[in-house]
Amino acid sequence: MALIPLGLLVFQAQVVLLSRESLAQLRLRCRDLPLCLHALASCAETERSHLCADWGVSRMSRKEYEAATKLFEESLAHNPRLFNAKNNLAVSRALQGEYRLPLVSLSEEERATLLHNVGVIALRRGDT
Numbered sequence: 579m580a581l582i583p584l585g586l587l588v589f590q591a592q593v594v595l596l597s598r599e600s601l602a603q604l605r606l607r608c609r610d611l612p613l614c615l616h617a618l619a620s621c622a623e624t625e626r627s628h629l630c631a632d633w634g635v636s637r638m639s640r641k642e643y644e645a646a647t648k649l650f651e652e653s654l655a656h657n658p659r660l661f662n663a664k665n666n667l668a669v670s671r672a673l674q675g676e677y678r679l680p681l682v683s684l685s686e687e688e689r690a691t692l693l694h695n696v697g698v699i700a701l702r703r704g705d706t
Contacts, residue, residue, distance in 0.1 A: 630663075665688075
């Protein structure tokens with residue numbers, strides 16, 4: 579059973595520092611990396627939006643679209659300007675057959691990009 583070294587976790591070339599209290603709460607035993615990331619996302623306030631978005635990508639790659647959608651929504655709740663989370667939220671919804679854009683603030687450029695990506699998914703699924 580691998581334990582995470584006291585006080586830090588390296589995730590996508592970013593080091594996240596944790597307090598002793600956070601570590602005591604987490605009791606990290608990394609047999610299940612997504613579970614560890616979820617626990618870390620609950621404690622590391624500054625990295626929460628990025629960790630949720632990254633975990634959502636992981637879920638989406640395993641075709642767990644509903645779970646991915648919830649993680650992208652949580653990511654946007656912490657940082658509403660994170661474009662990757664907006665895009666991936668629209669993609670995960672489109673992969674479930676929901677082609678309407680999510681209710682998030684979008685610039686015109688972001689809106690165009692999301693509509694394009696959702697349209698490509700609809701065409702590939704044969705939904706026209």
